[in-house]
Amino acid sequence: MSDLKQIPIHAEGDAGGDPKSEGLFTRVFDELKAFCRSRSLFMLHYCTGCGAIELPPAMTSRFDMERLGIQPMVTPRQADILLVTGYVSIKTLKRIILTYEQMGGPKYVIGICSCTVNGGMYWQSYATAKVLNEYLPVDLYIAGCMPRPEAVITGMRQLMENIRTGKADNWKDYYRRYDHYLGNQQQLFGERWQTPTDVIGEADHYGLAGPETTGPHTALLQQHQVPLQPLEMRLGSRQERKP
Amino acid sequence: MDALNLALELILMPLVAFVVGLFMVLMMRKIAARIQRRVGPPLLQPLYDIIKLYGKQTQISHGLVHDIGIVMAVGGYVAAETLLPVPGMDGLADRGGLITLAYLMMIPSLGLALGVGQCANPNGSIGIARALTAMLAYDIPFVIVIFGVAWHYGTTNLADIIALQQAAGPGGWGAATMPLLALAGLFSVHAMLGKQPFEIYVAPAEIATGPMVEMGGKFLGGLFVMQTFQFYTAGVLYASLFLGGGENWLTFLVKAFAVVAIPMCIAFLFPRYRTEDLLKMIWKWPVLLGLAGLWLIMH
Ligand code: SF4
Numbered sequence: 001m002s003d004l005k006q007i008p009i010h011a012e013g014d015a016g017g018d019p020k021s022e023g024l025f026t027r028v029f030d031e032l033k034a035f036c037r038s039r040s041l042f043m044l045h046y047c048t049g050c051g052a053i054e055l056p057p058a059m060t061s062r063f064d065m066e067r068l069g070i071q072p073m074v075t076p077r078q079a080d081i082l083l084v085t086g087y088v089s090i091k092t093l094k095r096i097i098l099t100y101e102q103m104g105g106p107k108y109v110i111g112i113c114s115c116t117v118n119g120g121m122y123w124q125s126y127a128t129a130k131v132l133n134e135y136l137p138v139d140l141y142i143a144g145c146m147p148r149p150e151a152v153i154t155g156m157r158q159l160m161e162n163i164r165t166g167k168a169d170n171w172k173d174y175y176r177r178y179d180h181y182l183g184n185q186q187q188l189f190g191e192r193w194q195t196p197t198d199v200i201g202e203a204d205h206y207g208l209a210g211p212e213t214t215g216p217h218t219a220l221l222q223q224h225q226v227p228l229q230p231l232e233m234r235l236g237s238r239q240e241r242k243p
Numbered sequence: 244m245d246a247l248n249l250a251l252e253l254i255l256m257p258l259v260a261f262v263v264g265l266f267m268v269l270m271m272r273k274i275a276a277r278i279q280r281r282v283g284p285p286l287l288q289p290l291y292d293i294i295k296l297y298g299k300q301t302q303i304s305h306g307l308v309h310d311i312g313i314v315m316a317v318g319g320y321v322a323a324e325t326l327l328p329v330p331g332m333d334g335l336a337d338r339g340g341l342i343t344l345a346y347l348m349m350i351p352s353l354g355l356a357l358g359v360g361q362c363a364n365p366n367g368s369i370g371i372a373r374a375l376t377a378m379l380a381y382d383i384p385f386v387i388v389i390f391g392v393a394w395h396y397g398t399t400n401l402a403d404i405i406a407l408q409q410a411a412g413p414g415g416w417g418a419a420t421m422p423l424l425a426l427a428g429l430f431s432v433h434a435m436l437g438k439q440p441f442e443i444y445v446a447p448a449e450i451a452t453g454p455m456v457e458m459g460g461k462f463l464g465g466l467f468v469m470q471t472f473q474f475y476t477a478g479v480l481y482a483s484l485f486l487g488g489g490e491n492w493l494t495f496l497v498k499a500f501a502v503v504a505i506p507m508c509i510a511f512l513f514p515r516y517r518t519e520d521l522l523k524m525i526w527k528w529p530v531l532l533g534l535a536g537l538w539l540i541m542h
Contacts, residue, residue, distance in 0.1 A: 032294065033294065033295075033298040035291075036290075036291045036294040036295045036298065037295050037298065039285075039288070039291045039295075040288065040291040040292045040294075040295040060279065060281070061279055061280040061281045064276070064281040064282050064283075066272070066276060066281060066282075066283060066284050067281070067282040067283065067284065067285065069284060069285065069288055069291060069292075073452075074447045074448070074451045074452055075451045075452065075455075075456050075457075075459075076459075077303060077456070077457055077458060077459035077463075078452070078455065078458065078459055078463050080295075102303075103301075103459075104299050104300070104301035104302065104303055104459040104460045105299070105300045105301040106299070106300055107301075202301070206300065206301065
């Protein structure tokens with residue numbers, strides 16, 4: 001278990017938190033918000049790999065995550081943490097990215113298992129994505145094959161500490177350097193890869209767009225992008241529906 | 244002076260409801276944890292959750308009706324709180340009465356249905372269809388119970404009902420004079436709180452929490468606030484109808500918490516019923532109990 005910054009793979013994201021707001025009242029309010037954020041974490045566990053098997057003991061009576069304010073949630077809209085538990089095949093990674101983009105910020109990604117850190121024992125597999133934080137901004141890795149519930153809990157505590165002190169804001173990095181992440185995604189999924197979420201639009205909306213939000217890869221995306229359309233409402237029998 | 248007093252009460256009563264409701268939610272989670280041999284969440288966990296949800300930076304709204312739906316869900320209960328007398332404060336209880344209260348308690352579900360409709364998520368639609376069906380189920384015994392109590396005391400004024408019970412002492416409480424109705428009422432309170440075995444419309448593993456599926460950030464926060472009100476309303480209404488309300492704050496809180504604790508202690512031992520089984524079950528037992536209770540008090 002460790003921060004990204006101590007792991008010898010591309011350490012990314014700027015370390016600083018939000019610019020400190022002025023005024024005593026706003027500062028107290030921000031502190032309160034950060035504290036509540038750290039003490040109430042809804043997690044979406046994306047059980048891709050074998051590491052998922054250590055989560056039930058971490059959640060149930062033996063280690064009881066709820067006493068730390070961590071509860072499982074079932075949809076990306078409600079969740080704060082995306083827990084990626086093990087190797088991610090290329091097909092699964094697409095779903096993970098889709099899920100991640102639907103979560104509301106601030107959001108955190110935890111990579112559990114060695115397989116998310118560097119591919120682990122699937123290093124030579126053609127079908128797995130190896131380094132998770134090339135495709136998503138990972139906040140914390142919990143290494144091990146597989147990490148025991150104690151390690152998972154310790155990792156969670158570290159994340160809580162990072163959130164409380166304002167250090168865990170890697171999710172902004174996804175907006176700031178979207179081009180970089182999209183480039184890596186395109187390398188894996190082909191250049192026609194797209195998600196229904198308008199990440200650039202969101203970055204603009206929340207004032208998180210930086211010089212690296214757009215670039216050659218987003219330009220490529222815009223060439224192929226099919227705008228989302230509402231589903232057509234059709235009544236009638238199956239035969240009539242044929243165009 | 245009177246108007247000022249009333250205005251103060253109208254502000255204080257929902258606030259009291261919110262704070263008490265937070266502790267009821269905590270109690271529910273603690274009971275669940277203890278039954279599963281866990282420690283459970285810390286004291287202020289429900290508050291942390293709500294502040295966190297409102298403090299989310301990205302808020303995903305699906306449009307105006309989605310927003311209005313949440314406002315209705317919370318607003319319906321806020322309005323209901325002003326009709327529920329607490330010790331020392333009657334609010335609008337003597338003007339509104341039980342029937343208005345029963346109407347107001349339906350608004351949140353309808354608001355939720357509106358809001359979920361705009362999310363256009365199939366899981367949400369399935370969930371809200373089930374929720375409204377469940378409402379149809381538990382509202383029938385609920386209405387029978389309310390009618391029975393009003394018949395028995397000869398008034399729909401909640402403040403009078405409480406005063407009558409308090410004057411008669413514990414032997415004259417609704418639970419003692421109308422035991423069958425009290426039982427049916429407890430049943431429908433359990434279903435109203437939407438906990439196992441009546442939580443098919445949430446069903447996290449199957450339809451991804453149904454109505455809540457597209458709610459994130461402040462929308463989910465609004466629903467968490469709604470839940471605190473829901474617990475409070477159910478507990479206090481039942482205590483007012485059958486347990487003589489509260490003579491003072493201590494007995495008031497003890498009664499309200501006890502009412503909520505009974506279904507919670509049962510709930511976490513059960514899996515859930517399917518919608519049609521839920522309908523059959525509720526339309527059979529509590530309705531029969533309620534009708535038998537009605538027959539008893541009318542003769
Ligand atoms: S690190 Fe080990 S336990 Fe975890 S996903 Fe990889 S192979 Fe499985």
